[in-house]
Amino acid sequence: MWRLSDMCAACAAAAADTVLIPQTVTTPRQPLPADAKHFACAPEEKVMRSRVREALTYLSSALPRHLSAAARLLAVECALRADQHGRARLPRGLLRSLRLGHRPDLWTELTAAGWSWPSWRAGTHHTVFLKDTAMRTQREGRTHRARAAHWAASSPLMRKAALTPETARLVALCLVVFTDGQQGHADREDVARLCCLSSGSLLDACDHLVTAGVLQGWRHSTPPELTWHVAPTRTCREASQQDPTQSSVT
Structure with a gap:
């Protein structure tokens, strides 16, 4: 027997024997002109x-x-x-x-x-x-x-993330489905929910991916949208001459 109850995600996560039901989007957002390249796969x-x-x-x-x-x-x-x-x-x-x-x-x-x-x-x-x-x-x-x-x-993103911790690899797998070419964007809460991570843990994982050279940078804005750029593939000589790229947050 199932019992549905309306409660916040924090309470549901703390309660015993509960399962969070993902939010269903019945009307997808129409892509903006700037998103044309993202949907051109x-x-x-x-x-x-x-x-x-x-x-x-x-x-x-x-x-x-x-x-x-x-x-x-x-x-x-x-x-x-x-x-x-x-x-x-x-x-x-x-x-x-x-x-x-x-x-x-x-x-x-x-x-x-x-x-x-x-x-x-x-x-x-x-x-x-x-x-x-x-x-x-x-x-x-x-x-x-x-x-x-x-x-x-x-995918190139997952291959680059092969040596990162498991949480960062899980985030990388989620980012793959929102990445087109060298960049991607998604709702930050959607990504956190798919990975079952808190917002802070998600951003920490993004920082780790930047430090590991998987992402070139990321940022989040209001409304809470997360955007990122995949780091280009570099030669060993280029990697040794360039300092690790830091993430940018706005």
């Missing part, structure tokens, strides 16, 4: 962005807020690669590239949260069955969802 890329964002949106409500960022990254991969029976087979090489391999504690977190059954390794893959009913009744299209997962994991 290829149709196939738009679909992959939508798939990854759908997974992040659903998991922000389905998983407990106390779950670690690394476990959320693993859950995104499972959700996107699961078949109609809720079985997800993740290559061990993929998990190593995402720095999620050799981490049995992450699978334990997902099992303790009641989201999946214990996983097992067989050959070159790690297999897990998901308890979540929504994950076991997904519409057909696993191939397209798996391609979306590969697209996000192999």
Whole structure:
């Protein structure tokens, strides 16, 4: 039995056995002329962005807020690669590239949260069955969802963030779906909700991405919109001669 209650996000996060319901936008904002380049991506890329964002949106409500960022990254991969029976087979090489391999504690977190059954390794893959009913009744299209997962994991922004802490990598994954080329923008509260982070933790993660050379800079304004620029790829000689770029806040 479900009971819906209207309360603020802080109270809902502190209450036991609660799940936050993301805000549904029924009328999307019309893009401004300055946003033309942001929406000028290829149709196939738009679909992959939508798939990854759908997974992040659903998991922000389905998983407990106390779950670690690394476990959320693993859950995104499972959700996107699961078949109609809720079985997800993740290559061990993929998990190593995402720095999620050799981490049995992450699978334990997902099992303790009641989201999946214990996983097992067989050959070159790690297999897990998901308890979540929504994950076991997904519409057909696993191939397209798996391609979306590969697209996000192999994006330049995620490759640059490979050596950053798990919270920064989770934020980087979220920023991927709002990034077009070398820049992106999104509502700050939307990004924080998708990552299940406080606004302060989100901005700290953005600072970390700047320090690590993943982002060239970021800023937030009123209304609370977050904009950022992806750092260009530099040679080793250029990186050694240039000081780390600091973020700009207005």
